[in-house]
Amino acid sequence: xxxxxxxxxxxxxxxxxxxxxxxxxxxxxxxxxxxxxxxxxxxxxxxxxxxxxxxxxxxxxxxxxxxxxxxxxxxxxxxxxxxxxxxxxxxxxxxxxxxxxxxxxxxxxxxxxxxxxxxxxxxxxxxxxxxxxxxxxxxxxxxxxxxxxxxxxxxxxxxxxxxxxxxxxxxxxxxxxxxxxxxxxxxxxxxxxxxxxxxxxxxxxxxxxxxxxxxxxxxxxxxxxxxxxxxxxxxxxxxxxxxxxxxxxxxxxxxxxxxxxxxxxxxxxxxxxxxxxxxxxxxxxxxxxxxxxxxxxxxxxxxxxxxxxxxxxxxxxxxxxxxxxxxxxxxxxxxxxxxxxxxxx
Amino acid sequence: xxxxxxxxxxxxxxxxxxxxxxxxxxxxxxxxxxxxxxxxxxxxxxxxxxxxxxxxxxxxxxxxxxxxxxxxxxxxxxxxxxxxxxxxxxxxxxxxxxxxxxxxxxxxxxxxxxxxxxxxxxxxxxxxxxxxxxxxxxxxxxxxxxxxxxxxxxxxxxxxxxxxxxxxxxxxxxxxxxxxxxxxxxxxxxxxxxxxxxxxxxxxxxxxxxxxxxxxxxxxxxxxxxxxxxxxxxxxxxxxxxxxxxxxxxxxxxxxxxxxxxxxxxxxxxxxxxxxxxxxxxxxxxxxxxxxxxxxxxxxxxxxxxxxxxxxxxxxxxxxxxxxxxxxxxxxxxxxxxxxxxxxx
Numbered sequence: 001x002x003x004x005x006x007x008x009x010x011x012x013x014x015x016x017x018x019x020x021x022x023x024x025x026x027x028x029x030x031x032x033x034x035x036x037x038x039x040x041x042x043x044x045x046x047x048x049x050x051x052x053x054x055x056x057x058x059x060x061x062x063x064x065x066x067x068x069x070x071x072x073x074x075x076x077x078x079x080x081x082x083x084x085x086x087x088x089x090x091x092x093x094x095x096x097x098x099x100x101x102x103x104x105x106x107x108x109x110x111x112x113x114x115x116x117x118x119x120x121x122x123x124x125x126x127x128x129x130x131x132x133x134x135x136x137x138x139x140x141x142x143x144x145x146x147x148x149x150x151x152x153x154x155x156x157x158x159x160x161x162x163x164x165x166x167x168x169x170x171x172x173x174x175x176x177x178x179x180x181x182x183x184x185x186x187x188x189x190x191x192x193x194x195x196x197x198x199x200x201x202x203x204x205x206x207x208x209x210x211x212x213x214x215x216x217x218x219x220x221x222x223x224x225x226x227x228x229x230x231x232x233x234x235x236x237x238x239x240x241x242x243x244x245x246x247x248x249x250x251x252x253x254x255x256x257x258x259x260x261x262x263x264x265x266x267x268x269x270x271x272x273x274x275x276x277x278x279x280x281x282x283x284x285x286x287x288x289x290x291x292x293x294x295x296x297x298x299x300x301x302x303x304x305x306x307x308x309x310x311x312x313x314x315x316x317x318x319x320x321x322x323x324x325x326x327x328x329x330x331x332x333x334x335x336x337x338x339x340x341x342x343x344x345x
Numbered sequence: 346x347x348x349x350x351x352x353x354x355x356x357x358x359x360x361x362x363x364x365x366x367x368x369x370x371x372x373x374x375x376x377x378x379x380x381x382x383x384x385x386x387x388x389x390x391x392x393x394x395x396x397x398x399x400x401x402x403x404x405x406x407x408x409x410x411x412x413x414x415x416x417x418x419x420x421x422x423x424x425x426x427x428x429x430x431x432x433x434x435x436x437x438x439x440x441x442x443x444x445x446x447x448x449x450x451x452x453x454x455x456x457x458x459x460x461x462x463x464x465x466x467x468x469x470x471x472x473x474x475x476x477x478x479x480x481x482x483x484x485x486x487x488x489x490x491x492x493x494x495x496x497x498x499x500x501x502x503x504x505x506x507x508x509x510x511x512x513x514x515x516x517x518x519x520x521x522x523x524x525x526x527x528x529x530x531x532x533x534x535x536x537x538x539x540x541x542x543x544x545x546x547x548x549x550x551x552x553x554x555x556x557x558x559x560x561x562x563x564x565x566x567x568x569x570x571x572x573x574x575x576x577x578x579x580x581x582x583x584x585x586x587x588x589x590x591x592x593x594x595x596x597x598x599x600x601x602x603x604x605x606x607x608x609x610x611x612x613x614x615x616x617x618x619x620x621x622x623x624x625x626x627x628x629x630x631x632x633x634x635x636x637x638x639x640x641x642x643x644x645x646x647x648x649x650x651x652x653x654x655x656x657x658x659x660x661x662x663x664x665x666x667x668x669x670x671x672x673x674x675x676x677x678x679x680x681x682x683x684x685x686x687x688x689x690x
Contacts, residue, residue: 003577005393020392029391042383045555046374047365048350075420075557078576086452100577107431107574109454210390210582212420229452231423232348232445236581237555 002099004311004325005209014307019333022311024145024176024286026207027330028259031252033245034208041241049233049240056235056243060215063247064187064200070217072226075234077175077201077214081139083230084171084197085110088137094123095318096146098173101139102317116318121147121280123155129162136168142186143176146316146325148282153184163195170196175214178205178253179260179285187217194219197226202239204285205256206246213239260285264328270338276345285328288313294344295321303340347444349656349670350554359652364678367656369490369521369631371552372675373604376597378590379553386586394578394585401580401588405560408592409532409545415562417571420579422520422546422559426484428575429516429542430455433482439468440663441491443518446484447662461663466492466625468500474507481513487531488521491661491670493627498529508540515541520559523550523598524605524630532562539564542571547584549630550601551591558584605630608673615683621690630673633658639689640666648685 004022011018050056057068064071074080082104085091091105092113105112113131118124121144132138140159143150151159156172163170172186177200190196199216202208213235218226246252267287271279278290291299296312303310313323326337349367356363395401402413409416419425427449430436436450437458450457458476463469466489477483485504488495496504501517508515517531522545535541544561547553558580563571591597612632616624623635636644641657648655658668671682 003393003396006396007392008395008397008399023393025391025393034390035387038383038387041555042380045379046370046552047352048348048368048370048554050353051348051351052353054353075424075576075579075581078578079420082576104576207391209393209578210386210585212578212581231420231427231449233423233554233557234420236420236557236583238581238583240555 002315007309010304010309013304016307018304019308019329019336021326021329021333021337022309023209024204024284024327025209026205026256026260026285027328027333028207028252028256030207031246031249033249034242037241037245038238041237044237044241049235049237051232053235053240056240059243059247064215064217066187066191066217067220069220070223072197072216072218072223073235074214074216074230075236076203076212077173077199079234080199080214080216081171081173082108083226085137086229087225088135088169090133090136092128092132092136092138094140096313096316097139097141098145099315099317101141101173114317117147121149123151123159125155125158125162128159132162132166132168134167136166137171138163138168139171139173141173143180143282143284145176145284146286146288146311146313146319147280148284148286148288150180150183150283153189156186156189160190160193160196164193168195172196172198174198175201176204176284178257180283181261194221197222202242202246206242208242211239211242212236213242260328263331263334266331267328267334267338271341274338274341274345277341287326287328289324289326291322291324296324297321299324299344302344306340308337308340347660352654355649355654358649361652363649363652363654364674364681365654366671366674366678366682367654368554369549369629369672370554371550371601371605371630372673372678373552373597373601375552376591376594378594379587382586382590383583386582389582389586394580394582396577398580398585401585404588404592409560409562411532411536411562412565414565415568417542417561417563417568418580419559419561419575420581421548421557422518422544424579425544425559425561426516426518427453428571430482431574432570433480433514435478435481437473437477437481437483439485441658441661442484442486443490444660446486446518459662462492466494468496468504470500470503470507473504477507477511477513479512481511482516483508483513484516484518486518488525488627488629490521490629491631491633491656491658491664492625493629493631493633495525495528495628498534501531501534505535505538505541509538513540517541517543519543520546521549521629523602525628526606539566542567547587547591551587553587556584556587557581558587605673608676608679611676612673612679612683616686619683619686619690622686632671632673634669634671636667636669641669642666644669644689647689651685653682653685
């Protein structure tokens, strides 16, 4: 598996609904306002989406706190990452990272330089300094997937300063931004900077992976370049409609942040008490685990038989079969998963 | 304008709803079954779409009359065209053609060879024979946009024989297939062939441009290659749901075919009676017109003031400002448009 969420491929392993800990979606489900917005948008299906997505850009800009002409859009964050890669010849990543940071540039005929994260999965500034060249695209997950770690503000500032002085470009993938502690906002931080694009998405936090709505912030100049190479009409009418309501639902946003924060702490604490596991700290809604006994296949097979799907992590560059990743889900499911880990001991 | 349908950009030119003759969508609107399918799919938004789209492939395969593993999918036909371009180094097109056949390969860093269509907008086999090289991707619209002409079966066979003997590859864009006379079905024709991909879409015929559902037929081997380079989850949950019902609505399909056929004949006849126009024959739901007086800007500006938007055609390679394109819409709108042409004389 190179992606989580493929429950269907294992439906023969368990009678009943498999609880999916392999993909990282808000367990509270989408905001309630969405249903009406979708219904109202039905009539819009027969028209091409506004090729300039003017209304959606206004809504995203208000949510991100930037100007409309600094907003870029895509069919999920995935498409934005793909399109940004198109604008560069070499991509630099730190591994382990989201697999598509490596796969998309390769598919697009670009070169990829993989640098290993340092101890504790932190960014190795020295390695970056020795490798980054003018015109490179550096892609960083913030928080990173599968490690769950957000880049500390001073480190991010140093990374950006280096990127900027080298005339390279930084793509920050913040698809899990809202799940994290609110220590700093990269968009405020880089609001007047030109060598950075910050991509976020409705997918994870608003629990809408089926809707395909990705959006991002970039300088007006970069956003213009992006628009020249993007495909027309890639955001569907329902994703456009979702933008009318989800960002304004502050109560939902706060409720989710609190819920995930509490459950993440609960899981981190409980999992670190399981003797054959090492649970890495996380700022996101998923946790990377090192297996001190068994390997990913054994744990996967044992758990799937009981209706729980975890994410094997050996497909992440730099990790081996002794790692798995689990989502932070609703409390009841989390409890059951922890029980399974304890029982397997 | 490089695409039709951008009504919003001209909303200040007319008070009231602009009737859009610039994009070519089934005037009967989407099949009625769709509303229930969309409602039922709401619950699926919270899950990632099946990364293999197994159910959708079964539905598309049944509709196209091919095997599931011969089906490829995309976020609209647009994404399939883009992805197929990724697999080749040089693209060959006949102009005028859909602008994205030229734009996407350029964006993807590919070379493009543009050959002019012969008299009557027919394919110049000799030119093709002199130009096509091993490994080339030939993209042909069938029917072609903006000319509206379907490739005659013997010509298509000759084109394919040449493509195949040269070890090149043919991408047939059949986004308007169902609007055309049912003279032959390219999928039946090429069912066992390896050097061809046929792309179709829900966009035009099922009146669903906002939904973004493209699909195509290719050999099992080519489909496998395609899957290796496509982006994950690019088809949204609602497009997947539409696949459950729209293809089975034979009554809707027949009704649309009859309606468009009748209206196209009506428009062709009426427009050819307007002295300052030359109306080219069409097999599709749009008609290319040569302006024998005025240019596209004058006609566009005159008509938009009265709430009608036509498609200027000079942005198509090989056409100048003396061409425009109009859609075949509902009878009442078509009548009004014809009146406008007559009044402008």
